[in-house]
Amino acid sequence: MAVVVMGDVVQLLQRQPGEEGPISDALLLAALANGDGNALAELYLRHHLKVYRFLARMAPLDQSHLDDMVQNTFLAVRQGAHRFKGNASVQSWLLAVAANILKQHIRKESRRRAIAAALTEIPLETTTDETPEARLARQNSMRLLGKRLHGMSHKLKTVFIMCDLEGISGSEVAAVLNLRQGTVWRRLHDARKQLRVALAEYMEVDT
């Protein structure tokens, strides 16, 4: 039986007899810290959709870039598995790692230009039960929202997406981003305010 130390928590890598359910994410991360490649693949299969969605909301990446970003995120998770402190869920921690990977990616000037070009063409979902005028207005508002969200500063949109779109609690976001909770709430407030100002016209029409 191998004993793995993760932060202040000591967990048993091998499951106890009679233990039910799948192996927890934290245990997989502990196995990954010991060099288990299968644990990394299992983490990927469990959380890749959330990471895809998070990254797509954070930046208008094309599919190939998105695939690369997700893969790079899990490679970074393997490198930093021993740094997981156990003070937040693994999912939140994965999104924080993805946010850092994206930040490094956007810093490169060529990628930034590609993102700027992609901002002009955001594919939008269509529904069949709305009028053409309503569909056009909705597409315009969504395009504007996407453009404003992607153009927001990295630290504001990270907090906004993690808290409001991914549904992670403020305390957990503060833990994985190494921020105080007050800072998280302030950034969330600022992000919401910027988006509401940008969409004020459409939101007034809707109401």
Next chain:
Amino acid sequence: MTRCPGKEQLTRAISNDSSAELDAHLMECPVCRDECEKTRKLIEMAKGLPDGHPTSQTVTRIADELRATRPERDLWASARPGYGVVLVAFLLVGAAVFAWNYVFYPPSGPSGSANTNAERRDSPKGNVTASRSAIYTHSIEHKGYAFDEVVSLREGTVTIQVTPLKSNERFMVKTDDATVEVRGTVFTVVATNGRLVKVSVKSGKVHVRPKHADVAILTAGGQWRRRTHPIQKPTAVLPHSPDSGVFPIASPEAASHLTKKTDRLDRTDKTVPAPMKKKETVFQEGWSLLRKKRYAEAANVFDNAVSSSNGKDLNEEIYFWRAAAHYKSNQSEKTGEALTDFMRRYPQSPRMDEARMMYGWHLFNTGRYETAKQEFESVRQSPLPHVRQNAGLGLRRIEARQ
């Protein structure tokens, strides 16, 4: 109605992180409720933004790649603190070695290249041109990272051209009694019997350091000479010697090895002569008269010196030459008195043998042969050649008379 919450509280309420009190306020405050509803609507709109959806092939491919890849060690993250200390210590040692070799004691060489110590030892900075009769040695002494290049001159003339030296190099010419040091120059050194005689500088700067005189700094065109006595070597003549009537008495310079008087070295180009003391003035005056064969006047000078100072501050040289002056002036009574006065005052004098020999001739001239014979016998084994020679001559003359 309760008071409206602040921004942070309202933000937390929208994120379902509010308290019961805040929820109650939202129920009764239409402004705050509208604020929350608009923000929630915004969030719902944002959730409608397109997501990324990988294909199943992509998911399978990435999962396989992640499973197959080997973990890379994060050296910095896994390194123990001790490794950092060792690394820092290693870097410090390397920096110290570099500074020692290239900063404090940079390698020498004409082109500034990194010559080794061995190369330095094989490439002297001084080019020595010596006279045919010169006796000298040329060596390089290695003292850590410092080099002393030394020419030890015993005899003859050497002309040396020294290329500019580094801060850790010295070039010196040494004799038994002086050191000449340069830092890149052309100069000539002359020595006789191990003693420095002359230094001439053609270019650059030379330090002359005699052991018993002040340091002289010579520049281009400067010259240093050993001070020679202004009076040439005299020869005391015994007018009544039976043979040639002449036997030498060593001059002050020639007999200097017999006295405790030290050598006088001085530079000739820039020094100002120091004022002479009284006894030296008297001595020079009397000696000058002796040199001019004005023996009676010389004897008077020496007599006046002795009588005026009662002999307290006069050295044995004056008493000796006083006796010699009387002897040369044929003043028999005063000669005997002066010689006995000298021998009584300075029984340990190096000139005692000469005095006894002179006293023997004085006795011989006054007809006291037996006493003269004793005096000649006492200096028969004298270390001074001219004393031994004259003592033998006197004894032969006494035997001839008998």
